[in-house]
Amino acid sequence: MKKYQSALNHNIFRVITQAAEELQLESYVIGGFVRDHILKRGAPKDIDIVAIGSGIALAKKVAEILPHQPKVQVFKNYGTAMLKAFDMEIEFVGARKESYQKDSRKPIVENGSLEDDQNRRDFTINALALSLNEKNFSELLDPFNGIKHLEAKLIKTPLDPDVTYSDDPLRMLRAIRFATQLDFKIEKESLDAITRNKKRIKIISKERITTELHKIMLANRPSKGFALLHKTGLLAIIMPELTALEGIDEIEGQKHKDNFWHTLEVVDNISENTDNLWLRWAALLHDIGKAPTKKFHKKIGWTFHGHEFVGAKMVFKLFKRLRLPLNDKMKYVQKLVLMSSRPIAIVDNDVTDSAVRRLIFDAGDDIEDLMTLCEADITTKNPKRYARYHKNFKVVRKKMKEVEERDKVRKFQPPVSGEEIMQTFNIKPSREIGIIKDTIKEAILEGDIPNEHKAARELMLKKGKELGLMAN
Known part of the structure; x- marks a missing residue:
């Protein structure tokens, strides 16, 4: 030997x-x-x-x-x-x-x-x-x-695969995880046995399941694992929100893309640029709101209005069910899902300064991750369209840099504090303070005033007068 x-x-x-x-x-x-x-x-x-x-x-x-x-x-x-x-x-x-x-x-x-x-x-x-x-x-x-x-490059069980998987159903996920990590193939009889025993996964704790999902997600090409999960029927049990995206509907000759396979492409795309597990999760879940919001309109065809908002709410439910952390990591994924269509909308609006300021303000320190997600979301096979989309995002990035250097809105701090407002008008904490601060913030984001103290104080005095407040 x-x-x-x-x-x-x-x-x-x-x-x-x-x-x-x-x-x-x-x-x-x-x-x-x-x-x-x-x-x-x-x-x-x-x-x-x-x-x-x-x-x-x-x-x-x-x-x-x-x-x-x-x-x-x-x-x-x-x-x-x-x-x-x-x-x-x-x-x-x-x-x-x-x-x-x-x-x-x-x-x-x-x-x-x-x-x-x-x-x-x-x-x-x-x-x-x-x-x-x-x-x-x-x-x-x-x-x-x-x-x-x-x-x-073959995944095979030592003994009868039906016995192996039925005894410990977690092994079904491990088979798929190893096939994904190592880029191996699961032997046909073994793969068929996973399909036959898929319902046994229900006895496995959610924590054990998510551990394997994380490892699949962190592989070089996560789509391989999710495609196998889908093929064997495990994905429909573990994450039905994803499998609900599969399929192309056609009415009066109008179709929409298959959002399930599109999603797997997005996850692979983003995996080429980041090892951030939670950014990869955001890529996996960015379109889950499209299944419940899908509608057909004769004049405009298929729409998915509000899918980002619905998807962000679904993230919480999915994280809770799978025992994923309900902390800042979940909020980060929710935020990226909610904002996933914002950058492309800016392109459509000819990249105005105010729209860029709002995007930077709302995304905060996650703006680069959001842009990485949006660029990964480009899966068109049309070379001209692909080039145009990427060119558009370069324009957005250039504009973001210019606006951020000038207006510093990423870590926005109001030029006028609540304490200054109270001292100026000799008032105690009240709703008027919030109104004045929001007025200043909106004026800066819209570009009506620069992000500096003098202009903000002048607007504070003007708004205070409108609210019936008297300055000292």
């Missing part, structure tokens, strides 16, 4: 070998570390160690031998232990075999052999193991032809 000495050059593996020999245990490194080394994907920070015996005892012995004697976290319920060393997280588990009940993905666990442990792995490419034993150090143990499947 082939040896992979270069994979185990790090000192940590010799320490594990020493500890295992002292305890008279067999030990192996298994799973993602082996897979990624063979694929030359860089050095993983997570290492899984299987012991034929007590993984917890092995972890404690390794900690004793290491010079800095790291703390060992023990998870007795799972029979696992974890320690951190050399900027890596190393998890130890005793080899085991598992059986499952219909209504849970939590297995009934028994002690087992290395073969039992490899049998319980999700995919053949994750069942690869390297020996850490002195007698055959670095030897590859590959009972399911995982190496061949790596070479063929």
